[in-house]
Amino acid sequence: ERPRDYGIRFGVLPTGPLNAITDVPGVRVGQVTIREGERVRTGVTAILPHAGNLFQQKSPAAIYIGNGFGKLAGYSQVEELGTLETPIVLTNTLSVPTAADALIDYTLSQPGNEQVRSVNPVVGETNDGFLNDIRGRHVTRQHVLTAIRDARTGAVAEGNVGAGTGTVCFGFKGGIGTASRKLPTSLGSYTVGALVQTNFGGVLQIAGMPAGVELGKYSFKENLDGSCMMVVLTDAPLDARNLKRLAKRAFMGLAKTGGIASNGSGDYVIAVSTAYQIPHDSKTPTDTLTLLRNDNTSALFMAAIEATEEAIINSLFAAKTMTGDQGHRIEELPVQRVVDYLKKAGQAR
Amino acid sequence: ERPRDYGIRFGVLPTGPLNAITDVPGVRVGQVTIREGERVRTGVTAILPHAGNLFQQKSPAAIYIGNGFGKLAGYSQVEELGTLETPIVLTNTLSVPTAADALIDYTLSQPGNEQVRSVNPVVGETNDGFLNDIRGRHVTRQHVLTAIRDARTGAVAEGNVGAGTGTVCFGFKGGIGTASRKLPTSLGSYTVGALVQTNFGGVLQIAGMPAGVELGKYSFKENLDGSCMMVVLTDAPLDARNLKRLAKRAFMGLAKTGGIASNGSGDYVIAVSTAYQIPHDSKTPTDTLTLLRNDNTSALFMAAIEATEEAIINSLFAAKTMTGDQGHRIEELPVQRVVDYLKKAGQAR
């Protein structure tokens, strides 16, 4: 059960039907979970903004860096050109090169890309080295290609899956989480979806309530640290400039969960619009685009904040206690205790 | 009474003695409130990081832009050189030039500055044009010089004062607010102080509790918009790079109050360290500085988040209902109702 099933509310906007990033039409997610023996707890999550050839039909995109202690691949080209040309892959810190190489494999081998000699793989990561033998670099190119191949629309698994298999969040087991918001007709009917890989610290707040304090587990009482990858998709017709602004709001959503973007944190948001594509080749020197005006972005901003906040808490509700490398063990969030705590405050039912 | 007097808590770190930006030793604040007739509701707030000649003894500083729909003066030079060379002045949007001119007046006239031919005035603003006849530009240079001259250490007035005289926040009367955090000895004993000019919208949360929903007043239910200026001072020895990181955390504090950094928002954070100064002239080509390592910044980050969040809510608790230009009227936050609401949830006493 997800927080919303307990009557917990994050903000005021309605969710999409799945309350998932895949509520944005056409978006597909694929995940490979790698659990082997006592030590390997890692994986891959792939997000594809549309079903076509992503290189030939580039998606408008932007990346916002909340705190840059991370190894995300692909930043500068997205920043310069405003487009994404590969799937987005999330994995662990030391497997970024493997994932990037797999994205090159994938791109070079797509029909129509026979002449492609330049690819900008976008790979995000957090460090699962507490539960996972990260130095062993157990993610293979094949894992990544499988995640991409298996990507599909529909519900998205949360918790100890994919790139979230071995992550830790607020001292509890973290993982993959997702959520969405659907704007009312008066605000454009757009959908904003978020998917997160939670691996960070701070003072946990759930729907505002200081659960971390209640549970006695928070930064500087304990040594909590780490990172968060956030992916935000929308069908609103935003250009790269406004997508970067949208991405920044996801970071505000992280703040609302009590994250502090500590020194050691790699907090990145990749925002992509599915409303249109920029063709790699064109017979015309111009593109004619219908773009949302600045004035109409605020509701999307609020949607990105809410969806990201909820996606993070969703990851905590879904993740299960895990033992991993070196016998390290991380407990899951005590969901019932949290729900009872919120109930007393009138914030759950 | 301030929120903390009702037992409302923002985070986990202790406050400084005054719970104000002036807990950072040497920091002075001066405010001029301009209320004239039915239409003029504006003012000036000045913050001085030290008591010396600010131009000759520059303070390490950085400015973070949360959302840049604003007219802050002085950004690029602070960004390039990493120093502040004037008092920080806050006022209304259309009075930025006047305030900048006054800062030039002030700087040129300081003893020792007879040869100064270049001054980078730093002026922040929000738009008080709903309650104030902003087009009348009623702030004069003299107002600004008075605020600087009258700046002092000690308690800081909050609410409808200075640059917060005519502002509106979450649909209620906003204003000036301040708060601080004092790190425990184990984390370096540093103080972080925040001062805010609140004039923005979103879905108000007080210590996490969704007060805006409870009170039925929030963005897209009503038309709430606007900006927030944040000033963060610390005696921790940070360089400009880490001050910029600190500044970014203040923006996270804003997020925790339910701010959404809407399209029309000018959200800026000016962060300054009082731990050392950079002399304008020097006989040596180098400066020897003792700087906090990256690894030790996280507690300061958390302090900046907490202090900013509390400063914003403080501004709302202090501000009083105001009528102004065109008969516009903004109600104060119904403090008792809010406190009762938080009490029921166990978040106030």
Next chain:
Amino acid sequence: ERPRDYGIRFGVLPTGPLNAITDVPGVRVGQVTIREGERVRTGVTAILPHAGNLFQQKSPAAIYIGNGFGKLAGYSQVEELGTLETPIVLTNTLSVPTAADALIDYTLSQPGNEQVRSVNPVVGETNDGFLNDIRGRHVTRQHVLTAIRDARTGAVAEGNVGAGTGTVCFGFKGGIGTASRKLPTSLGSYTVGALVQTNFGGVLQIAGMPAGVELGKYSFKENLDGSCMMVVLTDAPLDARNLKRLAKRAFMGLAKTGGIASNGSGDYVIAVSTAYQIPHDSKTPTDTLTLLRNDNTSALFMAAIEATEEAIINSLFAAKTMTGDQGHRIEELPVQRVVDYLKKAGQAR
């Protein structure tokens, strides 16, 4: 006579008919030169991208900061929203607030702007304090309003005029310069125009030839320093992202003249497209725009480099020896000697 009249060539692209920023259709320039007595040597240059209400019909724009030791007003809003809503005004460092105030006056008083309560004045500057009594702040709002009112299409005066009245460049008299490039039909027939206010140092190169060395006047042999404001207009349909890229290329043009962007330099480029406007108000939530594709920007980049380089050298050829404040005297570039030097090298006729 301008360098081109001596057969000096800057790059390979053809100029527009006037070889001026006003070759971009609709662009108007107005200048007020302020020379009074022995000490006052300053002025104002205003550039208007189109003849309509600039606030109601905003121009897509971007600002690139080469070196940020400067006091340019208006940066962050242009960066955030991608639009310009006032004339661009250039003046001296300490008169930026006066100019900004005048731009507010201008905007508030335009028919149709009766309800405007927020204006983002864009003002650039360099420091003419060697020849000009800059501390006296002799520029008035009226000077600025006059420059705007008198702005017109057609040829642009260069040298000791407007904001270039008192500037110094490479140790010689600097000033205002302008140039343009017109792309051939195969590259889109677009025009790129540059206007510069030259006040900087380095090792002067004219069409590549090391004239500064030849003339025995260059940085670190003498104490040369200072800033350069660059304004680039184009009728190519660029969005803000690509305008920022275009702006960066103007800075490359500065580099080609031997400028070094010294520590004390405030080097800013404001780039604006005249191809379309973004209306302040709109009945629709979207704008439909026809925008140049990334792939087709390179020729514009080259045009901006060439035009800026030439505009800088044009300013030096036009400026005349001047005596000013404190009896300071700056010699003009010895044009004939330079031409002879280039002739010998086959770079002039």
Next chain:
Amino acid sequence: ERPRDYGIRFGVLPTGPLNAITDVPGVRVGQVTIREGERVRTGVTAILPHAGNLFQQKSPAAIYIGNGFGKLAGYSQVEELGTLETPIVLTNTLSVPTAADALIDYTLSQPGNEQVRSVNPVVGETNDGFLNDIRGRHVTRQHVLTAIRDARTGAVAEGNVGAGTGTVCFGFKGGIGTASRKLPTSLGSYTVGALVQTNFGGVLQIAGMPAGVELGKYSFKENLDGSCMMVVLTDAPLDARNLKRLAKRAFMGLAKTGGIASNGSGDYVIAVSTAYQIPHDSKTPTDTLTLLRNDNTSALFMAAIEATEEAIINSLFAAKTMTGDQGHRIEELPVQRVVDYLKKAGQAR
């Protein structure tokens, strides 16, 4: 013979003894050239700022992005923390992941790094896909590790070596180039060294002279495009902020060779100081650093401009005609013709 041997001068500052990046004490360079059969023309160049454990003793560093159409790895962490923790590796576009993986191998295996679980590999690239079978990804981890292992002080091979094996510049054979400047005692005696991987287009200028025009080969006459990686080392005690400013000046050096930073260009500058290190672990919360004041950076800026310009031209003088993949052939710069041309203009002897 290098340009300087022909009496060609770039700027006014003296070179270091080797006129190479290795004039900066302690800097080592290693290169592996990969030429196999008809199709493989690529390689690896590694730059190490000091001889110790680079992860444990991090070097202050910054990365400036001229034009970001590139795949450089490691940007955001360097930007956030201001330090470099691996060797810098240059290679071809599609081999960045391989090189990054090799840097992780290298770092994890260094004595003292047994507990390291996070590594930020810094890898730059340009696209050698015209002469090289880039899709074949012929660079192996072993190539990279060999380049690092073989890195040494002393003279640096230029032209068709290492990461420059298959590159093309201004339509001629490009490659690796290097140069340096040594400031006079009065300016601090610091050394600035540059190393470049040249693979870009524009209108070639050699010591200012329009050689590209003379040789009839330049952008938009022909289809020239591409990228340039620049690495700048200095023993001046700069912090990350000033290193970023220094890096930006290298991009100005590129501009002086006639580069235009076309849309397709990935132009990055990595700047590193060898004057001090930041230890990964420390018993104290602060570091005491002696840092060059802003005021004293300008001569270093000029040195970076000059050294980068000369390094680029050095790469062209050293590179030899090459035939590669698909029978593509790129001619070397006709050095004698160029020298004769410069001689006539008095710019060579």
